[in-house]
Amino acid sequence: MVRAGVTVERLTRAAAELADEVGFDRVTVAALARGFGVKEASLYSHIRNAHDLKTRVALLALAELADEVAAAVAGRAGKDALVAFADAYRSYAKRHPGRYAAARMELDPETARASAGGRHAEMTRAILRGYEIPEPDQTDAVRMLGSVFHGYVSLETAGAFQHHLRDVDASWARTLDALDSALRNWPPLA
Amino acid sequence: MVRAGVTVERLTRAAAELADEVGFDRVTVAALARGFGVKEASLYSHIRNAHDLKTRVALLALAELADEVAAAVAGRAGKDALVAFADAYRSYAKRHPGRYAAARMELDPETARASAGGRHAEMTRAILRGYEIPEPDQTDAVRMLGSVFHGYVSLETAGAFQHHLRDVDASWARTLDALDSALRNWPPLA
DNA sequence: GTAGCCTTCCTAATAGCATTAGGCAAATGC
């Protein structure tokens, strides 16, 4: 019996690709098994269960996204860095909708700590260095930036912006203008 | 044989409640049938299929959310209105996580047009009247506000803010301060 | 080289889910 050569890594990659094609929630152990030409049960020698597999895809996506954002931000500061971060983030989400959905899945605390999630937070903080916002407001700004990025991408992907003719890229650019403005004029405590 | 008195309305309500308890994606035809003490197949006299049922929950949630936001915003303007809108939105999402997830599900265009989604957009535009932002930037601002609200709530619900001690309500308040600032200083086209 | 072991794959089985077809009985309309 010829072995199919399944490994956790290949499984995770295949799951990520399948997610981008058909949606993260439609990634199924059965479909992956078919793709590798093995029986479903065989995959359980490599993964604990379906949730385990999805978690691996999430970790892969978080790492990839962090890499791309890091590359985009390198050597930039201020609004330049903000726009580079934001564009890299949105670009990844649009090229890899399934992986992106995975990256947004809830991880148990231990897994989250071992993920690239920390790098995301760090890089966002790095952006804010150009705006000189002290703690605790810096954390508030990190959360706001994360919210806008994720929110925009998420609504856009869900088709929520299709009811208006206004160009979605243009709105994105203006949103980043407004964010830059908000960070430069960060409101003092009333 | 005593009839259970299932109706589409009762089914939809039960599905919404179940969603809030166990999560929207864990709402299942089987669980609902158990709840009503009937067989699964019986529900198909009332709904077309599971997707149809989920759509009904989405429409219910969109309408409820629009009602609550409308009530909160009534009689307010400027930043007052912004904060009232945002707080009502976030409050609904936290009290009804399952319904909220439903409200964010992708609807086919026709259903979307018949939904309360339009009211949401209108109310957001109403908020912006206090800031006198002309088109097309007004649409950009609508999209930005929607992104922040949805993004924040979504990340918060997914536990993404749990890795830092900073109070989540405080960050929210400061985010709204910053949004108000961004809208008041809406950047001119460079 | 071969004996033994670990790993990869298999078959078989269970269980939960969505959905359809076809039938009986209760509720409703006239």
Next chain:
DNA sequence: GCATTTGCCTAATGCTATTAGGAAGGCTAC
């Protein structure tokens, strides 16, 4: 009171995840 509609049933199909237990490939130690 009878016919029709409607609500519920049983039965079946097919997809999914998961576990148990077995056989054979491939590597390690002698």
